[in-house]
Amino acid sequence: MKYFIRKVSVLMMITFLMLTTYSMTNNSVQAAENIEVEAESAIIVDAKTGKILYEKQSDLKLPPASMTKMMTEYLVLEAISEGQFSWDTTTQISDYAYWLSSNNSFSGIGLIQDKDYTVRQLYEGMAIISDNATTVALAELVAGSEGEFVKMMNEKAEELGLQEYKFVNSTGLSNSDLGEYHPEGTEANADNLLSARTSALLAYHLVNDYPEVLDFSSMTTSELDGRELENWNWMLPWEDNNFTQYGYDGVDGLKTGHTEAAGYCFTGTAQQGDRRVITVVMKTESMEKRFVETKKLMEYGFTQFEATELFPAGYQLEGESILPVSKGKEKEVEIATAEPMETMIKNGEEEQYTISYQIDEDKLDEDGSLIAPIESGEKIGEAILQYSGEVDNGYIEGEGSEQSVDLVTKSAVEKSNWFMLSLGAIGDFFSSIFTTVVDFFKGLFS
Template identity: 35%
Template structure:
């Protein structure tokens, strides 16, 4: 016999005394209370596991981001490899345009000599570790068959991932003037790749969750690039937060730096300590005197990461504890009893401010048909708030085990901490 439970459990979680809404991308009260300020045109700090925003400043302005936009090129190359459309040992044959672009003074590069062959792995490592611009272009030409088509792929993927304030004109993040005469037709002669801080964080989120096995290369500090069959040059990771960098940071993993005249100095930083993993984005960092500097981006990234690791921690929450008194039992059709109590099979783990001992929540029961008893198991569902999805907790009516299991979905739209506590992407 089919048995239905007419219930849908939605959780709205509020943490007492905290308010972290970012309707306009400005600092929140919680940040102000912790005396947080970032010397940068835009910044964001995000929990890498859930996508929860812990700090935001001018998060949604579309700004030049220089080589930080190579994260999109990396994403698409790894996606092609994952699908089998590219292989790490596939070979690229450099031509005269590669040699010209890769040997121009003042541009980050490894030399790609006409007539020489380079593997996808060689080019990817050069792009990732030293932000080699010609290598990035070469990979785009391999994956997209042309510069123009690959740039279109970048913009299409941005829409697919929900990057609302991003636009790409080339594969590398160079100003188009530096690419002349190899700009993509139809793009501005002085065009720039532009992204918002939120979009960079969201791209980083998808990157680390889609390709977890590729994170080792992000933290690799030294490699070799075979310029010719008999000559190699060292690749030293440009990320100075890594252990042997100028400004080492405990737990630093990656991800991408960027700099040009339009973008200033920026970084997408990823760090992990214990179970906590944080993404920090800095665009156009300044020092205390208001001047741009490479050091400033690392200092501001460290400041954001310190704030996250110092003031936030994970806490387990048992949903049924927050059921209103009049909703602690639900009616059951064709069950052994007319009503069944609700108990939680699992807990939900959320990142909350440390020392927030008083957690308040409101659970609302809403009608929803579930599944056939014969199936017994309902998969945990995922329902997105914005673009980040959150796991689910199951609930079983405690005094009628013959009932089908009830899936409890926590939507970021409702289980937030969004309106009044912690917004997500």
């Protein structure tokens, strides 16, 4: 009897521990899935695939403040890559840029007129301390005037597929603050506007098209005219200062922003291993809060999602991986994926993914057959990744940007010679006549 009671007690304890463990695990997952971000809008994007891992009112257009400078950074890097000028090219400070630089309300760093500054010096001032005067100096170097540069900003936005945007100057200040210096062709009281989704898309293009931007955005300090430039990004790996509490492993960019209208904003990016995420928070309540909320987003992106190979190279869909071939020595050919299909998967959602075939219609005849000759490994379409889970935030580049891999033939099919093609045509002809005759007599006796 004592043995029985002892055994029941042990079983009850084990059951209790299992239920407690399950409850704690479940609550932990639930808490992680239902993150509450104290920002008016926010988003997380996987920088490799463009998959949106989380979003909150990400289409809401708001003043982005100095996050506007990401477009200026893009256009400067593009001009350098196209050979318009180099990092060592020098330029001087215009009256407009000097006015900005000497105005404390614009956080001016006090540039000197009649002095040559290199593009690198000006770029560091823009990227590290978010200086407005160095930004305008670069815009004027690229386009001749800030008004012309604003046209370039809006044209590039359209080219990159940005949706919710409006660029009226290169810096992110309100035009009303610029007075007589507001860019020609823009309204005197206009503001730049971006959504969190658009900011993330701009950052996505920036870090993928010009990864050298991270060499600048990851610098904690620099120097210009004997003055220290200190990065506004407190999430970088600072040493021996008050910012270390906001740090997060792998952060190397990207752009802070703040005005009265915009609140405190931040487009951040971090890399851990071979994974990189991009995050945006807009209109948080304080300088510190934008980093606290960004840390939540980054933690969620790195811990709740994992890069997973869902389908290996050579994968074939059952019942759909053989295509008929016309005019070939073989009547059919096998098709398969050319590369592995890999994406960011939320923990526990592997079974929610399938693939579908999309065959290139230009490769098919009117009967739906591939036309010989066919090479081994020839691309004949794409395998498109499909998701059937509850929350699908899509991809940062919008519709038509789903993940896919090439669909290729597994073997070659030679074109049949003219004699065999002729025999086939004759056979088809008599087969057609026979079918017509049979149908005729069936009609007589039906």
